[in-house]
Amino acid sequence: MIDKTIASAADGVSDIFDGSTVMIGGFGEAGSPIELIHALIDHGASGLTVVNNNTGSGHVGLAALIETGNVRKMICSYPRTANSMVFPDLYRSGKIELELVPQGSLAERIRAGGAGIPAFYTQTSVGTVLSEGKEEREFDGKTFVMERGLKADFALVKCRCADRFGNLLFNKTARNFNPIMCTAANITIAQTEQIVELGGIDPEHVVTPGIFVDRVLLLENPAQESKLVAEGITYP
Amino acid sequence: MNPQGWTREQMAQRAALDIPDGSYVNLGIGIPEMVVQFVPEGREFIYQTENGLLGMGPDPQPGHEDPDLINAGKKPVTAIPGAAFFHHADSFVMIRGGHIDICVLGAMQVSASGDLANWSTGASDAIPAVGGAMDLVAGVKTIFVITQHQTKNGEPKIVEHCTCPLTGKGVVDRIFTNLAVIDVTSEGLAVRDLAPGISFDYVQERTPVSLKLDIKK
Numbered sequence: 001m002i003d004k005t006i007a008s009a010a011d012g013v014s015d016i017f018d019g020s021t022v023m024i025g026g027f028g029e030a031g032s033p034i035e036l037i038h039a040l041i042d043h044g045a046s047g048l049t050v051v052n053n054n055t056g057s058g059h060v061g062l063a064a065l066i067e068t069g070n071v072r073k074m075i076c077s078y079p080r081t082a083n084s085m086v087f088p089d090l091y092r093s094g095k096i097e098l099e100l101v102p103q104g105s106l107a108e109r110i111r112a113g114g115a116g117i118p119a120f121y122t123q124t125s126v127g128t129v130l131s132e133g134k135e136e137r138e139f140d141g142k143t144f145v146m147e148r149g150l151k152a153d154f155a156l157v158k159c160r161c162a163d164r165f166g167n168l169l170f171n172k173t174a175r176n177f178n179p180i181m182c183t184a185a186n187i188t189i190a191q192t193e194q195i196v197e198l199g200g201i202d203p204e205h206v207v208t209p210g211i212f213v214d215r216v217l218l219l220e221n222p223a224q225e226s227k228l229v230a231e232g233i234t235y236p
Numbered sequence: 237m238n239p240q241g242w243t244r245e246q247m248a249q250r251a252a253l254d255i256p257d258g259s260y261v262n263l264g265i266g267i268p269e270m271v272v273q274f275v276p277e278g279r280e281f282i283y284q285t286e287n288g289l290l291g292m293g294p295d296p297q298p299g300h301e302d303p304d305l306i307n308a309g310k311k312p313v314t315a316i317p318g319a320a321f322f323h324h325a326d327s328f329v330m331i332r333g334g335h336i337d338i339c340v341l342g343a344m345q346v347s348a349s350g351d352l353a354n355w356s357t358g359a360s361d362a363i364p365a366v367g368g369a370m371d372l373v374a375g376v377k378t379i380f381v382i383t384q385h386q387t388k389n390g391e392p393k394i395v396e397h398c399t400c401p402l403t404g405k406g407v408v409d410r411i412f413t414n415l416a417v418i419d420v421t422s423e424g425l426a427v428r429d430l431a432p433g434i435s436f437d438y439v440q441e442r443t444p445v446s447l448k449l450d451i452k453k
Contacts, residue, residue, distance in 0.1 A: 014343035027287045027324075028310040029303055035389050055325075079366040081310065088363050103286065104328030111325035123374040124332060127351075127405035130366065167349030170320055173288045179323040207323075222305055 004166045004216045005195060009039035012189040012215050016045045016154050019072075023051040023110065023181040024062060025157040028081065029225035031174035033191045034060055034061040035156040036217070040156070046070040051110070051152060052102065053177060057083035058229030064236070066090065073097035073151070077106050083229055102130060105147050107180060112149035114183025114212075119148050155185030158222065159208070162192035163199075166213030167206045175207065182212040189215040193222065239429030239438070241414040247382050249274035250429070251412045253381070255338055261282055261400045262331065262372060264341035264354075265309045267382045267447035268273040271340055272370070282335055286368045288327050305372025308368065331368065332375035339376040341369070343383040343411075345398040348445040349378035354383065366403075373404035385413035385442055390445050394425070418447065426450040 006012050013036060016022065022040070026032030041064055048071050055074055056063030061088040065071060079087050079098060090096040099107065102124045112120055121144035125131040135146040157178040168190055169188040170178060182188045195218050228235075242250060248270035255261060255271070263269050265349040272294065275281055283292040285307040293314035296298060301312035315321075330336055345353040352373055355366045373379055383393050394411065410428075411418040416439045417429035426448045427436060436449045 028306065030287070030306050030310075031304070059448045078365040078367040079361045091363060092361060098364070101364060102366050102370040103324070103368040104332050104375070107324035107328045108332070122332060124371045126374070128370060130370065170321075170323075172302065172305045172315070173285075173307075175321055175323050176288050177324045210295045226303060 003164045004210070005164055006212060006215045006217050009035050009191070009219070010042065012036055012217050013040045013043045013060070013156070015174060015187070016043060016046050017041060019047040021049040021051065021151070021153040021198055023155040023177075025176065025178035025181050026062075027053050029057070029061070029172065031158050031170065031176050032061055032225055033156045034169055034178055034223050035219050036156040036189055036191050036224055037061050037065050041065050041068055041236060042101060044070065044215040047072045049073045049075065050186065051075045051150065051181070053077050053106065054081055055079040055084050055087035057081055057225065058085065059234035060228045061225050061235070063087070064234065066096065069095070073095060073099065075099040075100055077103035081114060088200040094108060107177065109147055109150040110177065110180045110184045113151040115149075117149050119146050119155060121146055124213050151215070152181070152183060152185040153187065155181040155188040157181055157188060157190045159190050159192045161194045161196060162190060162213075162216045163196050163201055163210070164216070165198060166190070166210030166216055167201050168192070168208035169201055169205065170214060179208045182208045187214045191219045191222065192219045193220055194218075201231065239433045241385070241434050243414070244269055245273070247412050247414060250417065251340055251380055251382055252276060252451045254410065255279070255281060259337040260290070260335065262286065262336050262339040262376060264275050264339070266342045268340040268342060275440045282404075284330060285313070286328070286331060286372070287309045288322050288324060289313070289315060289319060290322070290330070291316045293319070324367055328368070329370055330370050334375055334377055336376045338378045338380060339372045340380045340382060341372065343381045343393060344400045345382060345385070346381055346394050346408050347398045348396055348425055349408045351398050352403045352408050353398040354380070354403050357400045362383045373407040378409050379407050380410050381408050382410065385439070392442065394443050396445050415442065424448060428452065
């Protein structure tokens with residue numbers, strides 16, 4: 001019998017090893033798997049490369065993970081937000097590496113990684129500092145820059161509803177990077193607010209088919225990052 | 237006498253006038269966001285926000301904000317009836333695949349050949365952050381820029397060559413400033429409209445690039 005449900009966040013992240021590449025879903029707090037991130041902090045793997053659009057806010061979730069010093073490198077498009085307090089200092093003091101990628105190139109690199117496509121060409125960033133050192137090629141009279149597909153050892157994602165096969169539904173704009181990260185990681189761990197019986201999700205409505213998901217953790221009332229930040233909470 | 241021309245709201249309103257009915261539109265942060273307030277009578281625009289929503293509606297009523305329903309600036313928004321949610325790769329298929337008709341962006345600098353700089357001052361201590369700006373200018377069919385004609389210190393923002401790091405080369409189609417509407421053409425910058433009380437010479441004096449007066453009425 002296939003049952004991808006797991007008992008705890010700690011179980012979900014227990015095999016994340018030192019030096020792993022970890023994709024973490026979310027756009028700001030929307031879709032950010034905050035409980036899985038906190039479990040990863042407790043687990044303590046170091047030398048991580050983390051892929052996320054941002055760098056978190058306050059001292060919880062992704063920002064708290066970065067603050068532990070266990071993130072060697074961030075791959076992201078927008079590492080600066082109103083409440084990002086952790087990343088700027090580490091970056092300015094040279095304690096964390098940044099690979100800055102245009103948001104659409106980041107999404108497509110993840111999609112390509114999941115689809116077994118090692119590289120592709122795009123017009124995005126041509127003629128800018130972000131294309132420096134990258135291979136360029138002409139197609140149909142226009143210049144394109146080569147971007148590499150991106151894969152990960154693990155993906156941590158958040159969804160609204162799941163079943164034991166790992167089929168997932170998301171919530172509004174909290175979908176964002178989560179579905180594509182499920183496809184690009186060797187092991188995908190999803191936290192969900194609800195688990196339904198098989199068939200409880202209409203097959204026509206499945207957003208992420210279960211083949212892309214390895215572990216499903218029920219977390220009925222996930223924390224809201226902005227509330228934790230407003231309350232001045234720090235993790236751990 | 238130092239006329240200011242259009243206000244921020246009037247600049248957004250002037251830009252909205254040039255968006256055809258039925259357009260799929262992506263709006264940048266700042267003055268471009270105000271375009272939603274000035275949809276001309278009888279037109280319908282569909283707004284895309286690159287974090288994954290087509291059919292973005294007005295701001296939510298106070299107390300009805302949903303942290304899972306936000307725009308690219310991470311502000312709470314609403315979804316109109318007929319809206320669609322999608323993941324980031326699909327969102328940038330819309331943008332990079334040329335499916336979005338018009339993008340309205342802010343600018344630090346625009347060059348005479350339509351180069352845009354709007355993501356980084358290039359300062360050495362700045363945290364570089366690009367978001368979707370480079371994807372939008374590379375993929376969207378028509379790029380509108382709304383910007384003050386000069387910086388607060390009176391420096392020009394329309395320049396021969398950008399000194400800030402570029403977002404894209406030769407990407408801007410039309411510039412809406414507080415003083416004028418200016419098209420980027422293969423023959424250079426063409427003034428298409430002037431704010432009330434603003435003369436062509438007044439605009440030219442504040443623009444270190446040769447302008448052509450070409451208002452089609």
